[in-house]
Amino acid sequence: MNDSNRVPQQTRPAPAGGFKPSPRTLIAGAVALALAGGAVLAQVNALDTGPGRSQTQAQAPAMPSFADVAERVSPAVVNVMVVGNGVGSAEVQGLPDLPEGAPRDELFRHFFQQPGPSGPHHTQGVGSGFLVDADGYIVTNNHVIDGADEVRVTLYDGVKFKARVVGRDDKTDLALLKIDAGRPLPYVGLGDSAKARVGDWVLAVGNPFGLGGSVNAGIVSAQGRDINSGPYDDYIQIDAPINRGNSGGPLFDAQGRVIGVNTAIYSPTGGNVGIGFAIPADTVRSVVAALRTDGRVERGWLGVEIQPVTDELAAALGLKEASGVLVAGVVPDGPAAHIDVKPGDVIQSAGGQTIKDYKDLPKLVAATKAGTPLTLEVVRNGEPRQIEARVGAMPDDRKIADRSPDPTAAAGPRLGLYLAPLTPELRREQGLDADATGVFVAKVEPNSPADRAGIEPGTLISMVGAQPVTTPQQVVAAVRKAAEEKQGTVLLRIQKDGNPLFVAVPFAA
Numbered sequence: 021m022n023d024s025n026r027v028p029q030q031t032r033p034a035p036a037g038g039f040k041p042s043p044r045t046l047i048a049g050a051v052a053l054a055l056a057g058g059a060v061l062a063q064v065n066a067l068d069t070g071p072g073r074s075q076t077q078a079q080a081p082a083m084p085s086f087a088d089v090a091e092r093v094s095p096a097v098v099n100v101m102v103v104g105n106g107v108g109s110a111e112v113q114g115l116p117d118l119p120e121g122a123p124r125d126e127l128f129r130h131f132f133q134q135p136g137p138s139g140p141h142h143t144q145g146v147g148s149g150f151l152v153d154a155d156g157y158i159v160t161n162n163h164v165i166d167g168a169d170e171v172r173v174t175l176y177d178g179v180k181f182k183a184r185v186v187g188r189d190d191k192t193d194l195a196l197l198k199i200d201a202g203r204p205l206p207y208v209g210l211g212d213s214a215k216a217r218v219g220d221w222v223l224a225v226g227n228p229f230g231l232g233g234s235v236n237a238g239i240v241s242a243q244g245r246d247i248n249s250g251p252y253d254d255y256i257q258i259d260a261p262i263n264r265g266n267s268g269g270p271l272f273d274a275q276g277r278v279i280g281v282n283t284a285i286y287s288p289t290g291g292n293v294g295i296g297f298a299i300p301a302d303t304v305r306s307v308v309a310a311l312r313t314d315g316r317v318e319r320g321w322l323g324v325e326i327q328p329v330t331d332e333l334a335a336a337l338g339l340k341e342a343s344g345v346l347v348a349g350v351v352p353d354g355p356a357a358h359i360d361v362k363p364g365d366v367i368q369s370a371g372g373q374t375i376k377d378y379k380d381l382p383k384l385v386a387a388t389k390a391g392t393p394l395t396l397e398v399v400r401n402g403e404p405r406q407i408e409a410r411v412g413a414m415p416d417d418r419k420i421a422d423r424s425p426d427p428t429a430a431a432g433p434r435l436g437l438y439l440a441p442l443t444p445e446l447r448r449e450q451g452l453d454a455d456a457t458g459v460f461v462a463k464v465e466p467n468s469p470a471d472r473a474g475i476e477p478g479t480l481i482s483m484v485g486a487q488p489v490t491t492p493q494q495v496v497a498a499v500r501k502a503a504e505e506k507q508g509t510v511l512l513r514i515q516k517d518g519n520p521l522f523v524a525v526p527f528a529a
Contacts, residue, residue: 086223086237089276094233095176095206097225100147100160100183100197100268102168148226148269149173149197150278151207152308156181158197159308160268161283162188165195173199176206176233187311191319192252192303193283195268196311208270211277213256213300216240222258223272224282224296228265236260238294245297247284252383255297256280262296271298280304320388321414322361323354325520328378329366332524336485336511337366338402344368345378347398348513349520355412362400363513363520364486369397385411401486435499435510435525436468437461439492442480450478458482458515459495473525475514482520483513503527 147164151157158173165171171183181199188195216222217240224236238260246253258271262285271280280298310317326345334342347365350356367375371394375381388394390413398405440446440462447456458480464471481489484498502510509524 084221086235089272089274090223090225090233090235093208093225093270093272093276094235096151096208097176097227097233097269098149098151098158099174099227100149100158100164101172101174102145102147102165102170103172104167104169146228146265147267148228148265148282150225150268150270151205152209153207154204156199156201156205157186157308157312158183158199159270159281159304160195160197161281162190162193162195164268165197166190171197173197174227175201176227187315187317189307189311189317191317192299192307194281194299194304194307194311196308208272208276208278210301210305211273211275211279213279213302216243216256216273216279216300218242221274222260222279224258224260224262224266224269224298225272226263226266226269226282228263234263234266236262238296241295246379247286247297252303252386253379254300254303254383255283256300258296258298259294260296261294277301278304318390319386319414320390320392320411321355322381322385322394322409322411323351323356324361324367325349325351326367326378326381327522330524332509332526333511333522336507336509336524337364337399339366339399344375344399345381346522348522355410359409360407361396361398361409363483364400364511364522366399367396368399368404370394386414435527436465436470437475437495438463438465439481439495441491452480456480456515457488457490459489459492461514469525469527473523474516475512475523475525476516480515481512482515483511485511 145164145168147160149158149160149164152159165185165188168185171185172180173183174180179201181201183197183199186196186198220240222238222240224238225233227233238258240256241259242257245255245257247255256271256279258280260271262282266282267284269282270278271282273279279301281301281304282296282298284297286295286297307317325348327348329337329339329342329344329346331342333346334340337346344366347361347363347367349363350361367381369375370381370384371388373380373384375384385394388411390411392411394409394411396407396409398407438461440460442452442456442458442460446452446460447454450460459482461470461475461477461479461481463477464475481495483489484495485502487494487498489495489498499510507527509526512523512525514521514523
C-alpha cells in the first residue's frame with residue numbers, strides 16, 4: 021500500500037491512518053487543543069481573573085472543534101447500496117438474536133436504511149463502509165450486504181463503482197468488499213480499540229446516502245457489551261447519535277484512527293436514544309485479514325453446548341462458587357464427542373486460561389488453530405479432573421450453541437411435574453426422533469417451581485443430577501434422593517426446542 025494515498029493530515033502525519041475519528045477531548049478550565057503527531061494534546065490554562073473580573077465572569081472555555089479530523093478522514097468513508105431479493109427492511113434487517121420473549125422490534129436495531137423498491141421483485145438498502153487501503157478494499161457490516169445480488173459503492177467525491185464481496189462473517193457481522201477504481205484511493209487505518217477508555221471522545225462517521233460523510237460526536241459509554249447478537253459479542257457502547265444508513269461506518273478516536281465499526285443501536289422507538297454499539301477494531305483487524313486471504317474466517321471448535329453456571333446451578337452441582345461453564349450437551353461427531361467430556365461437566369479452565377464468563381470459552385476456542393491440543397480442567401460430580409482435547413475446525417454451517425438458563429430457573433418452592441413414559445406411540449405423536457430418550461413431561465402445574473423454571477409440557481427429561489433417566493419412576497427416585505440429601509435444588513437435564521439444557525429446580529419449602 022502507498023502511504024502517499026492516505027487521507028492527508030491537517031498538521032503532522034497520523035499513525036497508520038484512522039477512520040473518521042471521533043475526537044472529543046475533555047476540557048477542564050480553558051483547554052487549548054493542538055493536533056501534534058496525530059495526537060490530541062490538551063493544555064489547561066488558568067482562567068483570566070484579572071482586575072475587575074471574577075472567575076465567574078471569565079470567558080467560558082470554548083468547546084473543541086472536530087472539523088480538522090472530520091475533514092481529514094471523511095474521504096475514506098463510502099456509501100454502500102445493495103440490491104437483491106433477499107434484502108430486508110430497515111425495521112427487520114439484521115436484528116440480533118435476542119433472548120426469547122424480548123420485544124425484538126423495540127430493542128436493538130441495525131441502522132440500515134431501505135429507501136424503497138428498485139424494481140418489481142428487488143428491494144434496495146443503503147449502508148456505509150470505509151476504505152482500509154489504497155487498492156479499494158472496503159469494510160462494512162455483513163447485514164448490510166446480506167441477501168444482495170448486487171453491491172454498489174459511492175465514494176466521497178460522488179464517483180460510483182460496482183463492488184464484489186471478498187468475504188463475509190456472520191458471527192461478527194463483518195464483510196469485506198473490493199472495488200477497482202484504477203487509481204489509488206484515500207483510506208484510513210485501524211487503531212487499538214483496547215486502549216479506548218470509558219469517557220474518551222469518539223466520532224461516528226457514515227455516508228448513508230452518498231451525499232458525503234455525516235459526522236456525530238460522543239463518548240465511549242462502556243466496553244465489552246453483550247447484546248446477544250452472536251457468540252463473540254464484545255461491543256463498544258457509545259452515545260454519539262447514529263442514524264439509519266450508518267451501519268458499517270467507522271468509529272474514530274480523538275487521533276483519527278478507527279477503533280470500531282458502527283453496527284447497532286438500542287432503540288425503544290426506532291430513533292436514536294444515545295445508545296449505540298460498535299465492533300472493536302481489534303476484532304475487525306483479525307476478521308478482515310482472514311477474509312482478505314481466504315474469503316472466510318476459520319475458527320477452532322470443540323463441539324460442546326454450554327451454559328453459564330448460576331448460583332443455583334453451582335449449589336446443585338456442589339460447587340463452592342458459580343464459576344466456569346456447564347456442559348449441557350456434546351455435538352455428535354464433534355471433537356468433544358471423541359474425548360471424555362460429558363454433559364454435567366463444569367469446564368473451569370482451558371489451555372491454562374481460567375474461564376470466568378461463559379463466553380470466554382467460545383472466544384478462546386475460536387481463536388485457537390484447528391489441530392491444537394487443549395487441556396481442559398473440569399469438575400465432574402464434585403471431583404476435579406484433566407481432559408486432553410484437540411481443537412477441530414468449525415464447520416461453516418454449524419454454530420456453537422450457547423444456551424442461557426431461563427431467568428426464572430430459581431423461583432418458587434415446588435416441582436409440579438406430571439410425567440409419562442416415552443413410548444413409540446408418543447414419539448410419533450410428538451414428532452420425536454425414533455432414538456429420542458428420556459421421560460416425557462405431560463403437564464406442568466401452573467406457578468410451580470418447574471413452571472417458573474421454564475419447563476413446559478412436551479419437554480424431555482434425560483438426566484436428574486448425573487443420573488440418566490428413562491422412566492418416570494427413575495425421575496421420582498432421583499428427585500426423592502436429592503431431597504433426602506437436603507440439596508435444596510434438583511438439577512434436571514432437559515431437551516428444549518431440540519437442544520439440551522440443565523435447569524436447577526428448588527424443592528418445596
